[in-house]
Structure formats: structure tokens, C-alpha cells
Amino acid sequence: MDANLFVINCGSSSLKLAVFDDQHRKRASALAERLNSNDAFARIAGSEQPVPLPSGASHETALSTLIKVLKDQRIMANDPFAIGHRVVHGGETFREAALLDDETIAAIEDCASLAPLHTPVNLAGISAARRLFPSVPQVAVFDTAFHQTLPPKAFLYALPESYYRDWAVRRYGFHGTSHYFMVQEAARRLGRTPVTTSIISAHLGNGCSITAIRNGISVDTSMGLTPLEGLVMGTRSGDVDPGLFDFLAGKGISAEELNEVLNKQSGLLGLSGQTNDMRSLCDLADRGHEPSALAIEIFCFRLAKYVGAMMVSLTSLDALVFTGGIGENSARVRQQTVSHLQLMGFQIDTELNEAHGAHNQGHVESGGSRFPVLVIPTNEELVIAQESSRLATNSST
Ligand code: ADP
Secondary structure, three states: OOOEEEEEEEOOOOEEEEEEEOOOOEEEEEEEEOOOOOOOEEEEOOOOOEEEOOOOOOHHHHHHHHHHHHHHOOOOOOOEEEEEEEEOOOOOOOOOOEEOOHHHHHHHHHOHHHOOOHHHHHHHHHHHHHHHOOOOOEEEEEOOHHHHHOOHHHHOOOOOHHHHHHHOOOOOOOOHHHHHHHHHHHHHHHOOOHHHOOEEEEEEOOOEEEEEEEOOEEEEEOOOOOOOOOOOOOOOOOOOOOHHHHHHHOOOOOHHHHHHHHHHOOHHHHHHOOOOOHHHHHHHHHOOOHHHHHHHHHHHHHHHHHHHHHHOOOOOOOEEEEEHHHHHHOHHHHHHHHHOOHHHOOOEOHHHHHOOOOOOOOEOEOOOOOOOEEEOOOOHHHHHHHHHHHHHHHHOO
């Protein structure tokens, strides 16, 4: 009979479930949305029929309902042998994935003040899965863990040092699972080993971050204490002058309001006044909507500046890598970004770029480029499945 492994990713009102087999092949996936509201619903990937959920369904109800449907439809027969959870913040406690027990859960709770919106939701998913499968080993895989190798010069803010000592104020970085996957996959494609591979990895989805990876290890990254710092994103501003808080306080805008604006109403959405969706923005720009064209230009310019900044932490570079929904699919963003990097020797081949490097191992650089430029689809779920399987197997031997 088949052996299954679950990967669970809980957002504030959503739950994603992926089912892998013991060879880490994805067998099925499902998504529940609008949880805890009147119009909660779910869907199994590949099926037209929505899965009915009761009004106000919780993460636990969604999970148990989806598992029942997957079993009823014979998409899976057995309970999982391991469950992996995506957890956003592991603070300085977690440098790698961890097997979940009461002690590790308490340690995750201790990190909650660093990610007050995400941690309770991640813990809700963990509790639900533990109640449903009390004897199955469960593993937490942290978005921050890969960046715990940052040196102090990269992770400390130039603030009074007591802020770090007393309140753990520092740069943590996020999207670590994706950046980790990038260096594994780039190394494989370049015929190298990850520990001898140095890349700059740009993860461009709704959230965007860029990481310098030196010999397989994260040495600098653009996101900070929170995922707000760094690049321009879908609805997040990325870097702004911290003096903005005082200036806008003088205009009657509270820190709470400004935080909401910087996270939810800025970035591509704020600049274009239309949408946070890059594909729609490109369409608008093609039809002559100037604010959308400008939003894309600012996005690419900031990204290019950060590529330059990431070079500072490296002594050699094996590839600049693009990933995430935008990085994988937008030839325009890659082209506009690399056009700012000519002095550093990056050059893109238009045809390869338009084809997203398909049939070419992801390579989109031109013959004269000083460095390879790769397009690599991310696969965070696979990393979570691999890590969970490894730790669960170790725990039972
Ligand atoms: P998330 O961070 O939520 O996982 P994704 O990685 O799926 O998001 O990225 C979503 C972004 O990718 C959106 O801005 C979307 O418009 C963009 N995107 C997807 N396909 C394309 C495309 N063909 N061209 C430009 N942007 C695209």
C-alpha cells in the first residue's frame, strides 16, 4: 500500500495540503480558503467540484474534511507516516527544521511576538494535525532557518545594541526554504555541489526577497525583522526612510495605520493604483497605462540595486537565479532588471528569456554574459517533504 506524507501550509484564512509519496512525488494537493468565515470553501487540485465546508469552518475542520474526501475518492488510502508544517518564524532558536513535540511547540510560541499574525495560524495547523494524527511524527520547517547563518554585519541593524539583546531586534530574512531549494537546484543544473556553489537568488512572488548564498550558505538577504524590508512587492513597500513614521505622524497617520499601508496598500498596488498582480500590470503597461509601466520600472530598478548589494557578500558568483511567480514567468521583469546590470557584466539573451529558459536547463544569459542567469521554478513543498521525511525517519530509528 502507498505511504503518504503531508505538507501543510496555513495562512490566516487558508490551508494548503499537499500529499507526497515516500519517493517525494506529489500525489495530490488541496486548498481551503476563506476559513472562519461564512463562505469557507475547498477544492482538490484537478477536480472541478468544490468540497463543501460548513460555514465558519476552522483549519481543523478543513483539514479533516479534505482528508476524508481524499480517502473517499481513493486518491490516498493510508494515514500519513509524517506531516511537515511550514512555519514562518523560528527566531534565533531554529537553525533548521525540527521534530514537533511539546518543547518545540513552546519554543515556537516564544517566537510569536516576532510574527504575531503568522505564528498563531501556523500553530493552529500544527494542533489540528496533532489532534487528528496523534501518533504520526510531525515536523516544522521554518522560513527563517536558512538565514540563521547570516554574519552579524549582515543581520544587525545600526540601532542601540540593547534592542537586539533585550528584544531580539535584528534581520531574520524569510523565504528561506525557497532560497535553499534554489542553491540545491542551481548546483545540480551547473554540475556542481551545493557547498561549492555561490548564487544570488531572487524570489519574486507576492512577497519578494533576494539572498546572497556563498558556498551553499545564506550570507545576506533583503527581508529583515519582518517581511516588509527590501524589495518592492505586490502590496508591500519594501525599504522606505524610517523618518516617514514621524513625518506622517505629523499628518495624523498613526504607526498602526502606516503599518497597514506599508504592508497592504503599497508596492505595485500603491504605485499603479490598479493591482498588485504583475501579470495584470504588464497587460496594463502594454496598453499604455503609464503608472503601471512606472510601477514595473521601480520594481526592477530596486531589484537590480539589490543584486549589486548582494555581490558585496560574495567572492565568486555561479549564477543569478530568478524564481517565484514573477521570476519564473515574467520575461519583461528579468529583462528590465538585467538591463541595469550591464556594468557588472550580466547580459540576457532575448529569445532564451522569452522562453523562460525552457529546454535550456533554465539558462537565459547571452554568450557574452559574465555570469549565468537562471530561471528555476521554486518547490518549497518538496523541501518540506524531504526534511519531514528525513526527521521522521530518524525519529523512528
Ligand atoms: P505567492 O507569493 O503568493 O506564492 P506567486 O509566487 O504565485 O505568489 O507569484 C504571484 C505573482 O506572479 C503575481 O504577481 C502574478 O501576477 C505573477 N505572475 C504569474 N504569472 C505571470 C506571468 N506570466 N507574467 C507576469 N507575472 C506573472
